[in-house]
Amino acid sequence: MIKSKLRKIITLSMAAMSTIALVINTYAATGSKPAGEYGTLNANNNICVNDFEKIVSLNVSTTDKAAEKYIIKYNVVYADTGRSITGDVELININMLSPKKSYEDVEMHHWKNAITGNSDGFKYTEIKAYSTHEVRGDYSYVIYLSEKL
Numbered sequence: 073m074i075k076s077k078l079r080k081i082i083t084l085s086m087a088a089m090s091t092i093a094l095v096i097n098t099y100a101a102t103g104s105k106p107a108g109e110y111g112t113l114n115a116n117n118n119i120c121v122n123d124f125e126k127i128v129s130l131n132v133s134t135t136d137k138a139a140e141k142y143i144i145k146y147n148v149v150y151a152d153t154g155r156s157i158t159g160d161v162e163l164i165n166i167n168m169l170s171p172k173k174s175y176e177d178v179e180m181h182h183w184k185n186a187i188t189g190n191s192d193g194f195k196y197t198e199i200k201a202y203s204t205h206e207v208r209g210d211y212s213y214v215i216y217l218s219e220k221l
């Protein structure tokens with residue numbers, strides 16, 4: 073009885089880990105630069121594909137001191153034409169993991185794919201994400217990134 077329950081728990085745990093790890097492709101643009109009193113400004117722009125959609129993950133952080141504002145701006149476009157999918161989006165202090173880090177995950181199933189005519193998560197359509205990662209306080213620091221998949 074106990075072995076049976078233990079096997080079920082192990083099997084379910086392994087299935088959950090496999091599901092989470094089923095990222096087929098991941099492409100990333102990263103940047104960092106000195107940011108005065110805030111330490112180092114770090115930024116990431118990642119595009120990954122899971123079983124049903126592409127996800128654009130964006131984050132900005134500082135190493136030493138928290139800034140007043142952590143700003144993420146992005147525009148996801150069709151890679152071949154440059155036509156905008158999401159439009160220009162600006163987020164301030166979104167999803168603050170800590171006082172020194174902000175992030176956003178753009179799940180592409182929220183938009184209809186004009187190429188296929190479906191809400192297919194852009195899984196088989198090449199997209200490009202342009203992003204600006206900025207901190208503001210007494211001074212402002214910014215990193216510009218782009219990535220495509």
